[in-house]
Amino acid sequence: SAVISQKPSRDICQRGTSLTIQCQVDSQVTMMFWYRQQPGQSLTLIATANQGSEATYESGFVIDKFPISRPNLTFSTLTVSNMSPEDSSIYLCSSKGAEGTDTQYFGPGTRLTVL
Amino acid sequence: GQQLNQSPQSMFIQEGEDVSMNCTSSSIFNTWLWYKQDPGEGPVLLIALYKAGELTSNGRLTAQFGITRKDSFLNISASIPSDVGIYFCAGYAGNNRKLIWGLGTSLAVNP
Numbered sequence: 001s002a003v004i005s006q007k008p009s010r011d012i013c014q015r016g017t018s019l020t021i022q023c024q025v026d027s028q029v030t031m032m033f034w035y036r037q038q039p040g041q042s043l044t045l046i047a048t049a050n051q052g053s054e055a056t057y058e059s060g061f062v063i064d065k066f067p068i069s070r071p072n073l074t075f076s077t078l079t080v081s082n083m084s085p086e087d088s089s090i091y092l093c094s095s096k097g098a099e100g101t102d103t104q105y106f107g108p109g110t111r112l113t114v115l
Numbered sequence: 116g117q118q119l120n121q122s123p124q125s126m127f128i129q130e131g132e133d134v135s136m137n138c139t140s141s142s143i144f145n146t147w148l149w150y151k152q153d154p155g156e157g158p159v160l161l162i163a164l165y166k167a168g169e170l171t172s173n174g175r176l177t178a179q180f181g182i183t184r185k186d187s188f189l190n191i192s193a194s195i196p197s198d199v200g201i202y203f204c205a206g207y208a209g210n211n212r213k214l215i216w217g218l219g220t221s222l223a224v225n226p
Contacts, residue, residue, distance in 0.1 A: 001160070042118070042203065042216045043158070058213075092157050102146045102165075102207055104214060106157035 002027055002095050004107035012113045013083055020079045021110045023093030028073035033104065034066070035092040043092065049076045083114045121204050121217030128194055129225050136220040137188040138204035147187040147206045148214070149178050158203060162189070194224050 003026040013019050023032065034046040046066055047055040055068040069077045080087050093107040119138045128134060138147070146165055150158035162173050164180035164187060171178055178189045187206070191198055204217040 004157075042218045045213060094157075101163075103148060103160055103163045104205075105160060106150075109155070109157045111155070 001097055001103075002029060002105040004093055004095060004105060006093050006107040006110050008110060009108065010111040010113075012115065014115055015084055017083055018079055018081045019083065019112060020077050021091055021093070023076045023078070023107055025074045025095050029095040030073070031096055032070065032076045033094045034068065034076070034078045035094065035106075037090040037092060037109070039089075046078070046091075080112065083112075085114045088112055088114045119204055119206065119215055119217035121220055123220060124218070125221040125223070127223045127225065130194060130196060132194055134191040134194055134198070134222060135188060136202060136204075137186060138206075138217045139186040140206075140208065140215075141185065142208040143184045144187075144206040144208050145184075147178070147180050147204065149176075149187070149189045150203045150205065152201045152203065152219075154200075161202075191222075194222075196224050196226050198222060199224050 005024045007022045011019055032049045035043045036046055037043050045058050046061045047057045047068055049055045049068050049070040051070045051073050065081050067079045090109045090111050092109045094104045097103045119140050121138045148163050149161045151161055152158045161176055162171050162178040167180055167184045168182050169180040175192045180187055201219045201221050203219045205214050
């Protein structure tokens with residue numbers, strides 16, 4: 001399994017500002033994923049972050065709003081840009097386990113509130 | 116996007132009772148994953164299933180990959196208060212490498 005940490009664990013932000021969320025994995029992984037989970041809802045994939053290439057975004061999510069960095073095989077950041085109250089959500093980072101397996105492991109999440 | 120049909124949506128049971136929840140899909144799945152999410156935490160993987168008919172246990176939890184490859188169930192035996200949380204099924208269908216999620220089953224246990 002992979003052990004994943006995220007920072008910050010929660011934040012309250014003003015409309016129009018940006019927040020960068022950090023994700024650290026305890027082992028080198030090829031693929032990392034960013035999800036959004038709105039209150040009482042299931043998980044929605046924002047993008048897949050591969051080291052050394054541009055992130056792949058899902059329908060409804062764009063790079064200008066959610067820029068992602070993946071500087072190495074253990075770290076990624078997600079920025080939520082020009083925030084509005086609709087961006088209030090839990091943001092989760094995940095990675096696959098051992099290479100060749102399909103299981104995904106998750107960080108504890110970042111709870112974002114936008115006023 | 117595609118989602119799994121997960122039921123029941125919520126359950127309220129007495130401590131000691133057994134629990135069963137399931138996920139169904141119109142598509143064939145290659146992998147089924149069951150997660151539990153506690154409030155304020157990320158989902159934690161409980162059981163992973165990779166073959167049709169596979170039955171796997173993790174302590175008091177048992178999950179099965181349906182023979183038709185379109186469904187899976189999770190059973191919890193002799194529930195305890197710490198079983199409270201939201202249980203999600205997820206899986207990969209066909210050649211799709213994006214994990215597809217159920218809407219979750221919220222479990223409450225009355226001590």
